[in-house]
Amino acid sequence: MNFRVSSSIAKGMSIGSPFRLQALRYASNKTMTVREALNSAMAEEMDRDDDVFIIGEEVAQYNGAYKVTKGLLDRFGERRVVDTPITEYGLAGLAVGSALKGLKPIVEFMSFNFSMQAIDHVVNSAAKTHYMSGGTQRCPIVFRGPNGAAVGVGAQHSQDFSAWYGSIPGMKVLVPYSAEDARGLLKAAIRDPNPVVFLENELLYGESFEVSEECLSPDFTLPYTSKIEREGTDISIITYTRNVQFSLQAAEILDKQYGISAEVLNLRSIRPLDVDAIIKTVKKTNHLITVESAFPQFGVGSEIIAQVMESEAFDYLDAPVQRVTGADVPTPYAKELEDFAFPDPDTIVRAAKETLSVE
Known part of the structure; x- marks a missing residue:
């Protein structure tokens, strides 16, 4: 070796x-x-x-x-x-x-x-x-x-x-x-x-x-841009940090159980926000959900949706955008309640099916 x-x-x-x-x-x-x-x-x-x-x-x-x-x-x-x-x-x-x-x-x-x-x-x-x-x-x-x-x-x-x-x-x-x-x-x-x-x-x-x-390499650096973790054609899932893992798992479920091809975009940077990549994936799949573990109000998903609405990507949407977020409550301490408070693969699958009108 x-x-x-x-x-x-x-x-x-x-x-x-x-x-x-x-x-x-x-x-x-x-x-x-x-x-x-x-x-x-x-x-x-x-x-x-x-x-x-x-x-x-x-x-x-x-x-x-x-x-x-x-x-x-x-x-x-x-x-x-x-x-x-x-x-x-x-x-x-x-x-x-x-x-x-x-x-x-x-x-x-x-x-x-x-x-x-x-x-x-x-x-x-x-x-x-x-x-x-x-x-x-x-x-x-x-x-x-x-x-x-x-x-x-x-x-x-x-x-x-x-x-x-x-x-x-x-x-x-x-x-x-x-x-x-x-x-x-x-x-x-x-x-x-x-x-x-x-x-x-x-x-x-x-x-x-x-x-x-x-x-x-000691010279390795990354630009502050997003990365497509999984290519897809039917719906875009835009997310970041640990929810990339859940989104990839959800994409696998969508593919195997429903024949849905989901594209997963890992933001990697919140500011600057890679708006060009967001617009490109929406124009490709015509459907979008955002996934984050923050509170629902005034979040990263809200900003992504605003950027889509204010760009040419809006004309490519075939359905309203859905946000998958944490619950609008202080995070519970009890594990059973905490698990309900944040997105998981099943939550993301449900949101994707609703956006695509899949039973």
Whole structure:
């Protein structure tokens, strides 16, 4: 088997080094978990640029609450991997200030629900400074961490912030699904001179995905555009993050049980929104449903529908668009109720059948 290790990963590593062995494993295997993809992306970008550093609660000695930063303290030291007290307002403010002075921080929120404590720094300082300075002051920073519901974490830890942050001018908002998404988009975000909100899904961290040789390159980045995960001709399903998985499962059911060919579009980016791809898939299939785990009002699906209505895609629709969303209630703690509160493959299948008037 051919092993392929980037020079930036292999730099300074002895043959028996655990980092070299880890790099060989990434390069030789054809699969990678989302956790590994995020970890390797940050490590390579820290190798590439000494101005990149990680800051957050338990990111260093504890290796991160979800082990996404595992091994980075040992590799880069306390100057580059910084543990902080439990104060999102404080750590985000420190990071934004350092970005305004030319450093490139990666801020880990243990949960994006906790970013509400820091939202003034994220929105009023990071996102608006470039515009308010007349284009003279950039803020190269990445805010990353788990977003949305997990399992039994309650209403205060289950919100999806895609639409919240996606509504802010000056902010870029990325929503990876696969390991390739996570790796390519995070590397692009770290290199971006603008502030980026990077919304991960806790339940995807341990999921394994096939990756290409190209994805394993230290130079691999992805554009902030959508990706067709499954080609189809009868209906378009537009979604993001973990709901891509459910939509692909629904598409398989629709094909096998009803002979319906569903196209699944993985957005990957909320802001900028790939409107061209949305229009193209609607013009191809003439039917559309959107799928998200956020609240139904003022969501990403609403924006997609508005963009379709305001474009030539509207003339291609043969039926009204349906939104599949989370329930309009604070997320229940009890698992039985929580399961009812969010989309699953069966919910998506029902919406597709209704849109196509299939019994």
